[in-house]
Amino acid sequence: MADRQLTFEIFRYNPLKPEVAPYMQTYKLAETTGMTIFVALNMIREEQDPSLMFDFVCRAAICGSCAMVINGRPRLACKTLTNTLPAKIKLFPLPVFKLVGDLSVDTGTWFRYLSEKTESWVHTSKVPDPKIQEERMDNAVANQIYEAERCIECGCCIAGCATANIRDEFLGAAGINRVARFMVDPRDERSFGEYFEIVGSEEGAFGCMGLMACDDNCPMELPLQMQLAYVRRKMAAYGLGYKEKKRIKPA
Amino acid sequence: MSNYQTHITDMLIVGAGLAGERIAVEAASQGLNVIILSLVPPRRSHSTAAQGGMQASLGNCAMGEGDSTDVHFADTVKGSDWGCEQDVARAFVENAPLAVREMAVWGVPWSRVVAGKRTLPDGREIEEKKEKEGLITARDFGGTAKWRTCYTADGTGHTLQYTMDSMVVQMGITVHDRTEAISLIHDGDKCIGVVARCLRTGDLRVYIAKSTVMCTGGYGRLYSASTNAVINEGNGMFVALNTGVVPLGNMEAVQFHPTGMVPVWILITEGARGDGGYLLDKNLYRFMPDYEPKKKELASRDVVSRRMTQHIRKGYGVDSPYGPHLWLDIRHLGAKHINTNLREIANIAKNFAGVDPVKDLIPVRPTQHYSMGGVRTNKDGYAYGLKGLFACGEAACWDLHGFNRLGGNSLAETITAGRIIGKKVTEYTLGATLSYSYEQVNNAVKEQENRVKALVNGWNGKEDVYNLRNEMEKSLMDYVGIFRNGPDLQKAVDNLREVYHRSLNIGLKSGGEGPSPELAQALRLPGMIRLALCISYGALTRTESRGSHAREDYPKRDDANWLKRTLAYWPEGADLPELKYEPVTITELPPGDRGYGESSAQPEGGGKKNG
Ligand SMILES: Cc1cc2nc3c(=O)[nH]c(=O)nc-3n(C[C@H](O)[C@H](O)[C@H](O)COP(=O)(O)OP(=O)(O)OC[C@H]3O[C@@H](n4cnc5c(N)ncnc54)[C@H](O)[C@@H]3O)c2cc1C
Ligand code: SF4
Ligand code: SF4
Ligand code: FES
Numbered sequence: 001m002a003d004r005q006l007t008f009e010i011f012r013y014n015p016l017k018p019e020v021a022p023y024m025q026t027y028k029l030a031e032t033t034g035m036t037i038f039v040a041l042n043m044i045r046e047e048q049d050p051s052l053m054f055d056f057v058c059r060a061a062i063c064g065s066c067a068m069v070i071n072g073r074p075r076l077a078c079k080t081l082t083n084t085l086p087a088k089i090k091l092f093p094l095p096v097f098k099l100v101g102d103l104s105v106d107t108g109t110w111f112r113y114l115s116e117k118t119e120s121w122v123h124t125s126k127v128p129d130p131k132i133q134e135e136r137m138d139n140a141v142a143n144q145i146y147e148a149e150r151c152i153e154c155g156c157c158i159a160g161c162a163t164a165n166i167r168d169e170f171l172g173a174a175g176i177n178r179v180a181r182f183m184v185d186p187r188d189e190r191s192f193g194e195y196f197e198i199v200g201s202e203e204g205a206f207g208c209m210g211l212m213a214c215d216d217n218c219p220m221e222l223p224l225q226m227q228l229a230y231v232r233r234k235m236a237a238y239g240l241g242y243k244e245k246k247r248i249k250p251a
Numbered sequence: 252m253s254n255y256q257t258h259i260t261d262m263l264i265v266g267a268g269l270a271g272e273r274i275a276v277e278a279a280s281q282g283l284n285v286i287i288l289s290l291v292p293p294r295r296s297h298s299t300a301a302q303g304g305m306q307a308s309l310g311n312c313a314m315g316e317g318d319s320t321d322v323h324f325a326d327t328v329k330g331s332d333w334g335c336e337q338d339v340a341r342a343f344v345e346n347a348p349l350a351v352r353e354m355a356v357w358g359v360p361w362s363r364v365v366a367g368k369r370t371l372p373d374g375r376e377i378e379e380k381k382e383k384e385g386l387i388t389a390r391d392f393g394g395t396a397k398w399r400t401c402y403t404a405d406g407t408g409h410t411l412q413y414t415m416d417s418m419v420v421q422m423g424i425t426v427h428d429r430t431e432a433i434s435l436i437h438d439g440d441k442c443i444g445v446v447a448r449c450l451r452t453g454d455l456r457v458y459i460a461k462s463t464v465m466c467t468g469g470y471g472r473l474y475s476a477s478t479n480a481v482i483n484e485g486n487g488m489f490v491a492l493n494t495g496v497v498p499l500g501n502m503e504a505v506q507f508h509p510t511g512m513v514p515v516w517i518l519i520t521e522g523a524r525g526d527g528g529y530l531l532d533k534n535l536y537r538f539m540p541d542y543e544p545k546k547k548e549l550a551s552r553d554v555v556s557r558r559m560t561q562h563i564r565k566g567y568g569v570d571s572p573y574g575p576h577l578w579l580d581i582r583h584l585g586a587k588h589i590n591t592n593l594r595e596i597a598n599i600a601k602n603f604a605g606v607d608p609v610k611d612l613i614p615v616r617p618t619q620h621y622s623m624g625g626v627r628t629n630k631d632g633y634a635y636g637l638k639g640l641f642a643c644g645e646a647a648c649w650d651l652h653g654f655n656r657l658g659g660n661s662l663a664e665t666i667t668a669g670r671i672i673g674k675k676v677t678e679y680t681l682g683a684t685l686s687y688s689y690e691q692v693n694n695a696v697k698e699q700e701n702r703v704k705a706l707v708n709g710w711n712g713k714e715d716v717y718n719l720r721n722e723m724e725k726s727l728m729d730y731v732g733i734f735r736n737g738p739d740l741q742k743a744v745d746n747l748r749e750v751y752h753r754s755l756n757i758g759l760k761s762g763g764e765g766p767s768p769e770l771a772q773a774l775r776l777p778g779m780i781r782l783a784l785c786i787s788y789g790a791l792t793r794t795e796s797r798g799s800h801a802r803e804d805y806p807k808r809d810d811a812n813w814l815k816r817t818l819a820y821w822p823e824g825a826d827l828p829e830l831k832y833e834p835v836t837i838t839e840l841p842p843g844d845r846g847y848g849e850s851s852a853q854p855e856g857g858g859k860k861n862g
Contacts, residue, residue, distance in 0.1 A: 064294070130350070
């Protein structure tokens with residue numbers, strides 16, 4: 001790998017300057033050991049083109065800021081090592097989300113909408129009284145909730161999803177996973193009927209065509225396929241009139 | 252103001268990390284209108300990166316038995332090397348358990364006690380009691396007498412932030428993300444809001460509020476090797492400092508974390524050592540017990556970082572193109588433990604260093620990690636110097652941490668101080684009225700507009716912002732690190748002063764249109780260099796060693812002369828901060844021996860358990 005010269009082809013467009021049509025710009029860079037797309041883009045900005053827009057925050061695959069389409073696949077740029085790619089690297093912003101400029105997209109607004117739409121908070125009638133001992137929870141249940149909560153809202157599953165690309169309102173795997181997170185949480189007092197209202201439609205679990213691009217693209221390796229199947233099964237059962245109690249573990 | 256989008260609200264919170272959002276929840280629950288500003292969507296704030304956990308003396312797990320707020324208090328004060336405010340520490344330890352439980356009701360899936368016997372990596376047998384099963388458990392962290400760090404697997408900060416933000420969403424609190432506060436609007440007496448720049452369009456905006464709360468996090472990125480997110484540039488601190496009337500407290504107190512991973516400086520959480528990891532040298536020898544027989548790898552962070560540096564200096568470091576480093580060894584914890592409880596570490600090691608900690612060693616070196624200093628406030632969160640201005644979280648010097656923060660006390664601070672200060676700011680805001688003059692607001696925003704124009708047009712010069720930034724980072728890295736001395740610190744101050752003057756002559760290379768990242772950096776850099784000067788000048792002046800501030804030429808703590816807090820002001824037109832000092836509040840625990848570190852005697856043996 002030593003001494004490779006990398007060629008970056010990067011999508012450029014500034015929505016505030018609509019008179020300049022989108023175009024691809026080429027930059028060349030000498031590869032260094034351990035170089036990630038994060039390192040490369042910063043070098044390009046500092047040494048070649050200070051106008052280039054992109055987003056990084058944690059640079060450690062924790063915060064979900066830096067997803068982009070790298071050689072055709074939605075991925076986290078901070079954890080993509082250049083030595084895993086050919087010498088020619090093409091970068092596009094994620095589709096579906098509103099473009100801020102160049103490689104920067106507005107995932108924040110989209111995910112806040114997702115949270116509002118799925119009412120992503122624990123629905124409880126309990127008022128916290130922190131002076132008394134906490135309610136007990138089985139550690140296995142806590143882990144199960146955490147597994148679904150590990151989503152970092154990066155948008156990779158949405159960008160790669162055929163349904164989300166054609167249907168604006170579709171919540172995608174991230175949305176369905178979010179609902180699953182609350183379904184397994186004993187503190188959330190919602191009934192299946194209430195969940196059904198959220199995901200029991202074409203925007204929710206039934207818009208999904210089951211092609212599983214999402215599962216392959218998730219950098220957190222969340223079991224999205226399993227979560228989709230779980231939510232769909234529950235919703236179908238509910239739709240068919242089975243009366244289910246809530247505390248049922250996912251398959 | 253008509254030229255600028257203007258927002259008026261009761262409370263303006265700058266920063267949507269844990270501290271900012273906790274205050275917002277408090278204010279909104281009492282009916283106040285709140286706007287939160289953030290550089291990034293709230294859930295991308297740096298708080299989400301905290302993996303290890305937060306301290307609260309619940310005492311549920313076997314190794315936490317007998318814990319109490321008093322023990323937590325003593326650990327915190329010793330950790331701070333008696334630099335903290337003891338009334339603040341007391342309020343904090345009493346409230347931390349409440350904050351944890353509250354988060355449990357709101358949705359955090361805290362890891363819980365599982366009953367039964369198990370063997371710790373060092374061979375000790377412990378038994379978790381049946382009667383505690385299902386309660387919130389804790390893990391071991393450095394500098395604590397008990398296992399007190401509550402956690403959710405490997406994602407404590409993530410689950411706390413997601414849960415806190417779920418409250419913000421539920422309550423319908425307004426968040427303006429991709430918005431950067433760039434100056435405070437004030438008249439030298441009272442703060443009435445901020446001038447901000449929209450990072451989507453580049454437009455300037457005005458926010459006017461009865462109270463303004465800075466919750467902008469730390470300044471780690473002044474150093475090139477830092478565990479911090481790239482947005483941690485100390486914005487809130489210099490925005491406050493720039494007023495000339497608000498001081499920053501103890502800026503020389505900079506924490507280095509023992510285990511930043513070489514060469515990307517991503518943090519390997521203290522949980523790795525808390526769960527039984529070892530530090531090894533180039534001979535694969537476990538050296539920490541020689542230096543710290545009692546606490547070994549789990550002495551406080553300042554101590555472990557210094558011992559590592561000392562050991563490297565003796566020639567026991569592993570050579571690498573990025574300088575000498577040491578090894579972190581967690582192989583003996585086993586694949587199951589590593590891939591569940593420490594999964595995030597395993598992923599980071601695999602993705603960014605290409606090593607699998609189940610069978611490989613992880614290259615580590617002490618790395619800049621935390622800012623103990625910040626906007627100096629009183630115990631209710633009121634900033635010194637301006638009415639209507641408050642601060643909380645890592646951006647603040649509330650002063651819980653003194654000269655060294657204990658691991659797990661910072662996440663705990665965000666939500667605990669958030670509760671306490673949230674109530675106080677709310678109280679203030681409910682009693683405050685809004686009055687401001689058109690003139691004043693207009694001048695404040697014009698001033699920023701002129702700065703932008705000068706940068707874009709190169710009116711003051713053509714200095715390159717990225718060059719200057721690299722020079723600033725280098726001065727701090729080379730001369731204001733773990734061990735410090737007079738001549739080096741003087742060099743840092745001299746270099747930084749020169750870089751500061753040059754930073755007043757920055758001109759953009761790009762056109763600076765719209766949300767230009769170069770313009771954003773250029774607007775920040777002079778403020779960042781001011782912070783760097785507060786750090787290095789404060790360190791040069793403090794002729795003693797205390798906590799993380801270790802002077803080779805003054806190796807002892809000097810309570811007779813230095814049991815006091817540094818306050819750095821930036822008078823208009825200055826190129827160095829003006830330093831003042833104030834006494835430290837000591838209410839319960841008079842200065843004494845920490846029980847670990849260089850000042851403590853290190854007799855081998857005794858065989859007693861940790862005190
Ligand atoms: C890698 C890592 C791991 C850590 N692990 C632990 C741990 O296990 N336990 C522990 O106790 N502590 C830990 N810490 C420390 C702890 O995470 C932080 O101190 C704490 O989360 C800071 O929270 P905060 O709310 O003060 O700030 P942050 O979470 O940093 O939030 C700052 C907010 O301010 C906003 N902001 C900044 N400037 C501006 C501006 N000019 N205008 C508008 N908005 C602005 C940002 O967008 C962000 O929303 C860790 C730190 C790091 C770096
Ligand atoms: S399986 Fe469903 S959610 Fe996943 S990518 Fe395909 S359509 Fe989208
Ligand atoms: S489910 Fe996975 S891919 Fe989708 S947003 Fe969450 S972390 Fe990203
Ligand atoms: S920058 Fe945070 S995930 Fe890539």
